[in-house]
Each structure stands twice: as C-alpha cells, then as structure tokens.
Amino acid sequence: MTIALERPLSVRLRRPSGGGVAAATGFLVLALVAAVTPSLFAGDPLAADPLHVLEAPSAAHWFGTDQLGRDVFGRVVHGARHSLLIGVVATAIAVGIGLLLGLLAGLAHKYADEALSRSFDALSAFPLLLLALLFVAVAGPGTVGLVIAIGLATMPNYARVVRTQTLVVRQAGYVTQAVAFGDSRLRLVLRHVLPNVLGPVPVLAIIGLGEAILAAAGLSFLGMGPQPPSPEWGAMLSEGRGYLNVAWWTTVLPGVVVTLTVISLTVVGRRLQRRFEGRSA
Amino acid sequence: GGTDSAAAGEPVSGGALTWGIETEPITLNPHQYAQAKARLLVWNNFESLLTHDDKGGYVPWLASGYEASADGLTYTVKLRTGVTFSDGTTFDAAAVKANIDQLLADGYAPAVAAVQLKNLKSVDVVDASTVKYNLTRPDVLILDFLSSPQGAIVSPKSLKEAKNLKAGGTDLAGTGPFVLDRYTPGQEIHYKKNPGYRDRPAYLDEVTYRFLKESSVRVGALTSGQVQVIEGVPATDQAQITGNPSLTLSKGLNSGSAYSYYFNVTHAPFDDIKVRQAFRDALDVDTVLKGVYRGTATRAWSVIGPTSPLYDKSLEGTYGGNAERANATLDAAGWNTRDADGYRVKDGKRLTVRLVQSAPFVRDRREILAQAVQAAVKQSAGIDLQVSVVDQGTATAALEKGEYEVFDNSRADTDAGAALNLLLASNGAINRLGVQDKGIDGLLDKGQAAQDATSRAAVYRDLQQKVIADDSLILPLYAPADQIAASKKVGGLQFEPTAGVPGSAYTVWLSK
Amino acid sequence: MIVLRRLATGLVVLWAAATAAYLALLAAPGDTVDSIIGDGADTPLIRAQIVREWNLDRPAVIQYVDYLWRAAQGDLGRSYLLQRPVRDVIADQIGPTLTLAVTAAVLGILLALVLAVTTRRPWARRVSSTAELVLVSTPSFLIGIVLLSVFSFRLGWFPVSGDQGVAALVLPALTLALPVAGVLTQVLRDGIDRALDEPFVVTARARGLGERAVLVRHALRHALLPVITLIGWLFGILLGGAVIIETVFGRPGLGQVTLQAVTSEDLPVVLAVVVFSAFVYVVINTAADLAYLVIDPRLRRS
C-alpha cells in the first residue's frame, strides 16, 4: 500500500503518445525476458563480495553494489521474476475471484446481490495494508501471505466492475433478443453475458498488475514480503533505505525500475483500454 | 568509558538537550524493563541500590554499603538516608521491601520472579535504613539484580496508585536526578531536572529523547542539527559522523554475552561435532564482519564479551576460519557429495541449517550479517544456511518446536554469568542449544556461588573452554557495541560502566 | 431512512471486520503466550502466570463473545505488549495520524483542483499528466525517501522527523498528498473533459459565459462526482499510506502502533485498529453519500 496502489481502476486517461506506448512495450518485453531468463542479463544475484560493499555505480556494476557487495543491477534483473510473479499471481487471484463473485452478484437475486456487494464493502473497509498485515500475522511474512493479501484486497475492484458490467449487459437489448430466440438462461450467460463482461477485464488486469506490483513493493518495504536474500524489488528498496545517506543507488535505482515498470504497464494498459472502448463505443 | 568531551569544555549547568534514540521503550516501569536500549532512560529517574564500577565490581548507589554472609545466603544492605522520591515520599527499608513484594506479586513481573529472584527466600526490614536479603542457596547474581533496572526502587505510593502500573509513566516516581514529566508515545519522552536531588543536581535543565527508529533519520537529524545526540550509529553511517568536524563519535562495547550463533545439538546435522567445527571453519568471521560492519565491529572469540572480567582471552585465534579444513571435516563426516546447487548432501539430504530471526528484535544489521554468513558458508563449504526473519509468534513457535539449527543471540546482562545461566544451563530459559550437560550445569552453579572474583573467573574460564573450544557449541561473532554520536557542544556523554550501553543524562552538559 | 440503513450496514461491516480479524488472528501460528513472552525469559511458571493474567485458558468462543461484549461498551481491552488500555494507546496515536491524513487529503485535493483547472492547455496538460503518471506509479516510500534526503538531510529546510509542529508535517503530508493529487487530477480532468462535452456546457457558453466560469460553475461540479466515488479509496490510501509514511519519517501515529502490534501479535491492539478502520470507513462512506446528495440534486428524493 503504497499510496498509489489502490489507484482506482476506473480512472481513464488521455491517449498516451505513440512513442510512449512503444517505449513502454519495449520496456515490458525486456522485463518479461528478464523475468524468464535473468541469467541473460546478469549473474548470481546472491553472490556477495564483502570487499566491494556499497560501491557507486560503475562499468562493472551498473547500479553499484549493495551492503553485501552484491551487484544491484543483477539483483534488479533477478528481482523481475519475483516482483512480476507476485504481481501476476496476486492479480490472477483478484481477477479470478472478482470475476466469479462479480458475475454472481450481477446475475443473482436482489438479496444475494446485496449480500455480496456488502461483503465487497466489508473487504474494502480494510485498507490493503491492514489486510496484508493481518495476513502476515496469520501466514508470517513471505510471498504467500503477500500474494493472497494483495489478491484479496484488490479483488473488490474487479468484482465491482464485473458486477456493474454484468448488470449493464443483462439489460442490454441483445440479451432480450436472445430471449426472443429462445435461448436458455445458461446459454444467455455463456454466450452473451460472460463474453461481454469479460471484455474489459484483461485490460483492467494489466493496469491492475501495475498496482499489485506497487502494493507488493510497499509491503515488502515494511518487511512483509519475500525474505532476504530474495532479490525482490520492494525488499531491495527496503534494505537499501538504511544506506540512503551513503549509497543512494541501492534504493533509488531499483525504485526507478519499479516506477518504470508500473508506468509501462499503465501506459500499455490504457492504450489497450482506449482500443477497447473505441471498439465498443 | 567516557567520550571525548574536550571540545565541550568544563561542565556547565542549564540548557535543554534533545537526544535521538533508536528504541521506544515498551514500558517505562523499570521493574518491567526488558530492552537494553531502554536502559539509558531508566536511570534518569530511577536508581537501584548498587551500581557497577569500571571493572565489573559493585559499588553502592542508593545503598551506602552491603555485605554478604560467609555462607553466601544472606546479604545485608545499608541504605542511604535523606533520600526522597520525586513524589515527596521517603526512601527507606520499607520502600525497598515494598518493591520486592510487588515484584513477587502474581502476574506483575513473572520473568523477574522466576529468574532473578528465584533463589530469594525473604526480605527482612532490619531497621529504617537496613534491609536483609535471605537466599535459599548461594547466589552472587543477587548483586546483579540489585544493580539492575528491575531492582530499581519505585515509590511504594506510586506503585499503589499508578493508573497503568505495568506501563509506567509520569505517575511512577523514582529517586533519580531527573523527573519524567511528559511522554508522547511514538514521539518523544521528556525529563526535567529533579531540583531536590540529594547530590549534585543534573547539569541539564531538561532533556528530550526523540524516538527515531530509522538510522538514516537519526543521522540526518544529527547532521542537520535537530538533535544534539544520537545513539545507534550503523557502521555504514559512521564515516559521515567522523568526517564532520562538528560531531564526535564514541563507542562502548556491551557487557553480557557476545553476539553468537548457538548450534542446536538436539538433532542432525549439529548433533555431530564435526559439522559444528566445519561450520566455524567455513566462516571467515573477520572478513564477513569487515564487509558488514565496515571494520567497526569487534570480533568476539568467546560467548562472554571481551569487556567482562570473566572473559577468557586465551580463546582468541584458536579456531575457525579455515575453509580447507572445513571441507575436509565435512567430507570425513559423510557430507561428501554435492547437489546441483553446489550444496553438500548426505544420504540424499542437503546440508541445510536454519536460522530463524524474530523481526521485532533484529537490530544492528544482524539480518545482513546473517546473509553474509549465508553467502560465505555456501561459497566456502557448500553449507545451506537458510535465514528467515519472522514475526515474534512464529519465531517463538519455531524455537519451541525445535525447527531451527542455529539460534542467534546476545544478552546485555551486566553480569555475563547471568546470561550464561539462561543460555547454557540444562533448564535455562533460553537454552536453545538443547545441551543437557552435567558438567556445564556444575560449572554454572559453581560460578553463581563463588563469591571471590578470581575464583569465579577461573570457573568461567573452564566453562568457556568447554563450550567454545572443546565442544564447539557456539560460534561467537562479535561483541555488541553501542555508539554515541554528538555535537561537539555536548559534554559528559558516557557509557555505563560494565554494561557498556549509553549512560543516563546525569553527567551530560551542554556548553553555551 | 437512508441514514438508518447506512447505520445498519455500517454496524454489520464493523462486526464483520472485527470478527474476520479475530478469526484471522486466532488462526495465526504460535499462541498468545508466545506473543506476550516475546524474547523474554520463558519458563513454564512464567507461562502459567501469563495464562492466568490474561484469561487465556477460557475457550476461544467465550473470549470472542467477551471481546465483542466489552467492545460494544467501548472497552477494547489491554495491550499485551504495551500493558496499557488499548483505548489509551489508540487515543494517544490517533492525533498525529489524523493530522497527517487530513492535511494530506486537503493538500492532495487542493493540488488536484488547481492542476485540473489550470492545466487545460495542451502542453501544460501533457507536462502535468506525465508528472501525474510518474507520481502514481512510484512507490510512495520512494517519494518520501527522496524528499527526505533532499529537503531535510541535504538542504535542511524541514525537520527530519517527528511531530514537531507544522514544519515537520510538510514533507510527510506532501509525500502522502502527491500520489493522491496524481490520481485525483486525472479523475478531475477526465470529469471536466466529459462535462465540457455535454450539451449544457454549450448552452452555458451560448449565454456568454467565460471559460473560467464554465469550468468552475458548471464543469467542476460534475467532475467532483467521480471524485466522491473515490473517497473510499482515498481513505484506504491515507490510512494505509500513513503506516509507510510514519515509518519513513519516523512520525508517531496509528501506523506505527499497527505495525508494532501486528509484528508482535498484540491481538487487542490489532483488533482495535481493525475496528477503528472499519468505523472510519463507514463514517467516510456515509459522508460520501451525503456529499452526493448535496452535489447532485438528482439523487435527492423529492
């Protein structure tokens, strides 16, 4: 829960410029490649070198070295896997549950809808951080608790969007038309409601992924994420913070990478969102 | 030892000092004291009967003198007269007894009752200025209790009337040179001079301690002049202080036990002494310390800190730091194959050892040190040290269930013997080694009963030889130290004798 | 009627939150005794005393009912760790957090209003939206750390930490406000854009209204509606953000209490924070509903 992490999914923005989108896409591709095969870019992220501790960025160490003499750039590259995976899994949880519950709420009877909507509210009553803290209390600090916490905390966002969308689609003329063709309820849901509800979800998920990564960084910063020595971005920021006075690069450079990733995801997501909106408008 | 206060000139009275400290005390009741870092606060407004001298001996403080009976079962303490609590009540033998009664009260201070006062039979008020402590068995550590914060004397009136007795606060009165007059949780604690102090009053009119948890924030606050003193300066930031002509930096080595890794001998692999030796050999402690603490840490060779009179200097340089030997030992012990990740394997099991650290109590870059050790033992000997920093509950549970192979700890007890009782005795409260050794227990008992310093030191020397050299039970790493950084205008800053932690504000002055 | 309904829902949400938290902590590994002992000495005798002192030998259900019963009467219990009534602990810390949150909220909203209204020209808009994107995409602690080291450590303009008057509030509040402003500016601008596309704006212009007047008198009010929808979100940001900001800036507050309570499994405090946060959430959302009614007459019942 960093500040931006609960950035509402509903925010729509101007069209990002073509160059920006290209750059963002490029960056994301790099990040993905790094996440899949980090060794392409960097060596062992855990190799400590007590003799070269907290050295400033140089040709040998692009992002300098950290408090154990590890290559910060290498850790950032390897961290892509952790951070992206956390984000992806958390978002997948959120989208999965949110889709199911949102669809249920949108299709269900008034009272069931009300009950479900209230439970989304109750979940939203916990700021993400508090929810995450509770999970940490239950599961202990670590990736699992973090992922579940972020997934659950961001779930209501998706559930609400899906519910609203379901309500809209339910009312849509083409559903009435399908009734005119004698479609059964299940058929209606599967052929018309679900596909049309699903439409905006992937795009929301891409933008939401950025949020999840930010959220993970914030929680790791508080020590609730993957444990050292995992090169997770948030954890790196957290570790580096103690050396801000003497080695800004251990904090700022990984931070810039996090920011770039989130910006890229947002830019690409919004581009797709506009595509989508343009298509359905 | 004191700090370099030459620049601050002669002591002057007056002024208000702001001091940035790392730890906010959980409680302000000295009886409930559990954090070494809170010690510098406790002594501002509370005092105990005895205190330490530079060499680890005891000197009277609120007491005017004490004597032990020959059998070591009775301690008679003479009290100062004319001392009053800040709430106006008088300090006397009855007050002392009231404090002990309170400490033994159900649910008030279970740890003190169970550990420090376990050998106390009764307390007798002989007269208004004399108290007699009767023990069930000889126990020199009673003196340590009398000089500890838990042994501090609180006004019996306030003990009865305090709103939140266990949390302490402004309504708990002591006899110290300062009076606690304001506590803003999460922010700061404020003392003002106790004008009616029996002795030389404090130099400072007021002193404010601000809780600055982040080291970078503490250092920043000092360098930008918002506080005049800070404690707890991490190694990486020390250069910033020493490089600044208007600041000073001083260090004190803590008393008690050194920061060490204790091997869990109750199960594999550390039930095998060869593996324990190999682990010590695999690690070049000096290099690791140099990397992590940038050359500011003092290497420990024994479980007892080097400043303690009980320290066995002969252990220095006798073991460890030999990767070749470590590998040979491990090969001999059957850990002679390696897996894909380069770790040693025996019978299909990786040579994995787990270190569980409790997040709220990790300090002093010990999690980093753990990572450095982790990297080192992997590189040099293929040992898989798994470090996890978890919450308190999880940590306690893991320790209870024996789901660990390495236990890390340092204790800041002023008397190292007290620490060893907890750590090494078969029934020790924090015996995480899991050793059940008659020999060790015998030595500990002997040490606790020995009244004369040299014979006591001899007993502990034998003990150290056994657990460090002979049995390889422990891997001492470094002697915990405290740092004080201050503006050159501040004088009289000192570390507590023996304890080695920053002292109270009593001796401190602020030059104009 | 609406108010009653909201109150009822609010109570349900409160209860659900408290129960969820209770269950969660019940499910947590390690028992309460472990948490209370911390890294202190641990012997059976000590354990027994603790169990007796905190009534931990009673069945969980009884403890839960007892908790609810006392909570309903305003007694939130005593902190395991701090040995003080939880109510005092929260009351002590609520001030700084509220100050921070409210200042940040006001700052963020003002900043957003100013930015959204003033950056209408294409180039200003581009600059502003880029800045907003960066702000909302940067971890807030990073913003805080950078602000802190530049303006406090290097330049010494603001105190490093603590709650020492207004000067010490500037950087933390700004850190918390910047991302909020980033989001709100985007929402506001989008709302203004949409409102300006509405026919009634053309009508307003056709009356001879100037651009500023159109913006402020017509478009802005419409743009505020989606902002109100974000109030629940804002609450989460501010309360959650406070934890991080308080850590970074070493400020006292609820965030610190929460963090400490969770890491040391100080159940009573954790529960209290949960209930408190649910309470604030309910209050804020009720306020948001009322704000809707004030701004949008269409929602009022005739």
Added chain:
Amino acid sequence: MSDLLVSVRDLHVTFPHRRGDVHAVRGIDLDIHRGECVAIVGESGSGKSVTARTLVGLAGHNARVRSSRFEIDGRSGPFDWQKLRGGFAGLVMQDALVSLDPLRTVGAEISEVLKVHSIGNRNDRPARVRELLSTVHVPEPERRAAQYPHQLSGGLRQRALIASAIAAAPPLLIADEPTTALDVTVQAQILNLLAERRATGDTLLLISHDLAVVSRLATRVLVMKDGRIVESGETSTLLTAPTHPYTAQLLAAVPSAASRGRRLSSPTAPPLTAPAAKSPASTGAASTGASSIDAASTGVALTVAASMNAASTGVALTGATSTGAASTGVASTGDPLLSVASTSPAPTRNALTTAASRGAGSAGVASTGASSTGAALTGAASTGVAVAGVALTGVASTGGAAVAAPSTGRASTVTVADELAVAPALFDSGPPAVIVEASGLHKRYGAHTVVDGVDLTIRRGEIVGLVGESGSGKTTVAQLLFGLTAPTSGTVAFEGAPWTGLKERRRRPRRRRLQLISQDPLSGFDPRWTVRRIVEEALPPASLTNGHSPTFERAQTANVRRRSWPWLSEAARSRRNEQVVELLERVGLGAEVLDRYPRQLSGGQRQRVAIARALAPRPSLIICDEPVSALDVSVQAQVLDLLADIRAADGTALLFISHDLGVVHHLADRVLVMRDGAVVESGPVDDVFHNPQHEYTRALIDAVPTLEVSR
C-alpha cells in the same frame, strides 16, 4: 443597426481528424434579416447544427472556420463572443433534456445570463427570472425556478431553455431542433411559443429535419446536404415547387396520411399495396408477385425486374426499378428497391380493402382538400413529385406491366423471385388467422398502473399501429405481448395457444415465431458479433434448411436449438451463408456488410440488419417498438418502405409502436391510441385519424405539425 443581422459568405467549417478531416460545412451563404424566420433543413449530419453554432462562435474548440465574409449585426470580426452570445443571439439547443445543467436550478441557469450580461442587480434578478418563465408559459414560475431540470418535464425544460436564451433580449434566437425529443402535443406547444416569439419581433433561425415544423414558421428555407445548401427560397415556393431533387426527395419522404400506399424513399416508384390473395382463377405457382431487386448492392451492376404475370386474371403486376434512386446515390448505400406491387380485385381481405381504398383515398383528399393532413400533399402531388407516382399507379392499375426477364441475374436472385412468387399463396388459407389475442391486460409496478385493461388482436398480415404519448405504456404492452414481463392480470394468446402464464421453458419452442425490433438496434446486437453471425444465428436450425431452398412453409420446429453447426458440411455451410446474403439483400444490404460489426454500420443499416434478423426465423409477428424514431426522414422512409414490403411479401403481421402519428397513418392498417395505460380509441387507421372519436385522439392529431405553406 443594420437590417441584416447575419451575413455570411462562403462559410467553411472543418474538423481536423486523424483519418481525414471532417468538412462539415462546405461554403454556404447565409443572410438573416431582422424580423424574418430562416429555417435550415436537411438530413442528419448535413451540417445544420455546426452552421448554427458557428454563428455564435461555438463551432467547437477544434473547428477551423473560414469564410469570405462573416458579418454579425453589421460588423465583421474579431468579435467579443462572450458579449454576443446571449446578448446578440440566444441559442436553444438540439437536446432540451440535457441542455440544462442538471446540478443547478433552472432559476440559476436563467439568472446566470442576466448576471453575465449585467442585467439588473442581484436583488431583482429573481423577479426577472420569474417574469421570463411566465413569458414562455411556465406555470408556477416561482416554484419552477427553484427546481432542478430533472424535476421538470421535457416541455418545461425546453421552455426554461428558451427563457434563458431570450433572457438578455437578443435580437436573434437560434433554435436547433427545438422539438426533436418531445412528444407531439408538447412539440405543438413549443412551436406555438416560437411563433409567439416571432410575432413579438424576434428574428429566428430555426433548424430542423422536419419539414412540417419548418413549414409552419419559416419565411425562408435553406436545404442543406453534405455541408452545402442545395436549394433555398421562400417557404411556400420551396415546398410546393422544389427544384432540387434532394428537396423533392425530402418532401416525399415525410410519412403521413397522404403518403399511404406510396413509396416514401423513391417518389417515382409505384404505390405499395397489401399482399394480394391468390386469385382462384390463377393457375399454379406462376401467380402474382413482382420483385425488383437492386443488384447493385450485390456488386452486380444490374437492375433486375422480375415479374410473373398471370394475365388471365387481369391483374396487373408492376416491377419497376427506380433509376432515379440509383442516380441519387441511394443504390450505392445499399438501399432497398425491393418491392412487390400487385393489386388484386379480391375485396374480402381486410388489408386489401385498405389498400384498394388507398389510391382513391388520397385522390379523394386531393380533390376535396378536406383533410388538413392531406392538404399539403395535394399541392405537392399536383405540382410535382407525386405526379410520377400517381402516374405509375395509374399504369399499374390499368393493367400495364413492365416486365423484364431475369436473364442475367444470379441464381439466388432468381430464387428470391421464386419465393416471392410463392408467397402470396400462403395468405390464402381461409379467413384471416388471429396471431395475437390479448385481453384485459393489466400491469402494475408498485402502486403505479402502467397498463390498464388493454385488449388487442393482431391478425395475419396485418399492421397494427400503437400510438400514444411518452409514458402511456406502449413499450410495456409490447413487453407483455413479447412475454418479457408477466401481466398483473389478463392473458395473451399467441397463434391460438396460451402464451402468458407459461413457463419460459414451454414458451421457448415458439419464441422464434415472435420477433422484436427496437428503437435502438445497436443495443440489440451483441457488440462482439459480426452481421453475418447475427443473422446466421437467427436462421432456423440447419437440419430444417439443408434442402434445396427455403420455402415459405413455416418452420415450426425451432425447438431444435443449435447454432454453431460445427458438423455442417461445407455445402450446407455455404448454403447458410447464401441464406444470410439473401436476407440481407431483401433488406437492401449487400454482402459487404457481412463481416462488419454493428457499430460499424449507419443507423439505417443497423435497423435493416435488425429487420433481417427478425425476418430470419420467419416469424408470424414482428413487434416494432419505435423502429424509426432515431432515424432521419430519408432513412426512415427507406425503413418504412421496407417494412411495408415485408408485410406485403411475407404476410408477416406487425405491431408498430410509434409516437409519430404520421408514420402510423402512413403504414398501419389499424391503430390503437393509448393514454395512461388504457386504449382510448381503436379502429381502421383512416377512420381513427380522419374521424377521431375521443378527445385525446383529436388533441393528438391536432398537435401534429403538418406540411403547410404559411403565408
């Protein structure tokens, strides 16, 4: 002060756009003299609104405006727009319902004008506002001023808007389609109000696509098309003797009583008639029927007129192509020229009676001039366009036949012709069958009775109109018939079997016999589906159509429900594809729309796809809920023609819901007039409209603006 309020020459307005600029206005000249009422008419998107808004500098922030002269009030720019807006010209916007700020009170909106133009002071503004509101006949002005737009009816809102436009007493009032979103009755009131403004000396620039509205008020009319003025002149001249074919087309496209039986979309086409019954004398399949298919839409540049003539019965068949339509570019947009024209002497058929009376009816009206509805057209018919139609009708009725052999047509085209030829045979099964029989329908929502005792019968091949003002319950009746909602009481029988009260499961097999076309077709299409899929899914199941050609025998077996047909053979697949194309051709669409998504179609095209889909399952009844309300006149004309053709060809019954009396009168055989949920009057359309019994009906009819040439 000059007499010439506005003088513009060669005005161009362009909107830059990534994919080619939109050249909305392409060089128009416009003079507005003090005291006159100038009207601009033209189809949607012709640039009317842009022109009007340019006059007050509100063309849009991205608009590029250029002209050789731009004088306002005798001065040329640069202008202080803020002063001119409201001060020189008041603008009443196209959409009254959303042109007031919903968050501010009506009074605030009006007094804003006063404030901006510094009229009066803070204290006497409320009085001014009240005064203005009463000027525009808002009852209880005090109370209304304190209300918000959503608390006002559409008519009141439009009045308030006019009040705010005239608040600063501007010499010029620009009214951009001031009545579009309103009910007929309210529309009439607003027109009266505007007429009143004119009478008080205001200059009016009136914009509309409705010639009838314009004809009442305007002194001069400018006809716009594609950003140009194609014709302009005095109202009377222009409406009676249009010189430009587009104007003529516009005029002819207005549906009304007078246009009954005439094709609206192509003035020269032969009249429409109801389906002919197969004459007993006729022999075999080669009976009556004619079709004219615009092959241009299928890419074959061929006009085919197919006609089968059973000369023995003396029935004249006309299959004619309108070459004029092709030349005006209609063919290129895929318009239907599919028509079936036949007359039959069989007098027993209800529909035929109507049809037969049609020509005579309008002729009679023309000669007597008795009906006000017919009056305008009379003139037009005698002087202009309608003449051709009449002539052709004459030809048809006298037995002349225009026959063209389908020598080069594609097989499918021939098939359609075959089918159509067979079609009338189906209507020949004895007395007219009742398709829907509803009795005593009640529907309550809470305490609010929405439908109150409606009885309704629809017979095979019949077009029943349902009119009534907004909220009278028309849509609800449709939903009850359709079975989307259950009536509170009353029953509906469909094709002789119970329909209401059944479980949806039981209804499903018969569902496809009843189809629905709604006002907004876009929402009726799954946005993810192409036209091809939309129509194909509506086809009867493959198992029933894999024979040679679809016949008009009713597919009663819609209960086999499969759509994707993965198992279909290649041949069957292409057969289905052909069927889709055939259907699209029937509604005048070409194969090129097959793979488009609904949103890529124009409004008219969408409505045609909706019709094609509704036709696909060969329903016995199509419920059309305001199918043309959203379309502009010319497109509306095409769709209405299409619906008429379909009834004629297939004998499908239509329930036609509309608030537009003209449309209903043009199309329907019978009409029901609804008010507050109850049917107040019903009967044959001519009877009801020419001789209304109920006072409400009378009020409705009186309110309809008619094409009249003022002065």
